[in-house]
Amino acid sequence: MTVITILGSLGKRQMLYANPYNSYYEGFYFSSLDEYNELSEKHPCEEFEVMFIDGDNPKLFASAQISQCNLEAWFEDLEHISDDPAIQICYLLDIGFKLSDAIERADEVCIFHGSASDYAEELFDDCYEIPNFLASYIDYEKVGRDLGLSEITEFYYNIFITNSNEF
16 A cells, blocks of 8 residues: 655645554555545445654644544644644643643643743843853853743643743
């Protein structure tokens, strides 16, 4: 069986696999809801595990717990999402939000790219007028570590949720 990934105007399309729960049958690859519906109607098995094979958002696919039941939501609402909006939705899903609520509230999640010490330094620069003679005495590593204990949450490596206490 040959697998072809289709390139669209937004970049690489997602490639998924419908794996039948009955191991007697072979599954099929698909990259759109229409293709899934067409192939599943012809298939002798009724229930499938939907597996992510290739594309841009494997973490979002897993966090959204995409299955045969909510496959439409993947293609309509999530497939095209990338970068920070995908991280925001993943975060909300991982802390227990429903998919529809996570999509609706994603823009409320504040993300910082960098280390905790980078965040602490930026926070001090934005919020305080620190005289030059005192600036060298601030240990941003320690401040960042303290912020990590109560104020910010590292979601991925060097990606922090800065308002995690609001959820």
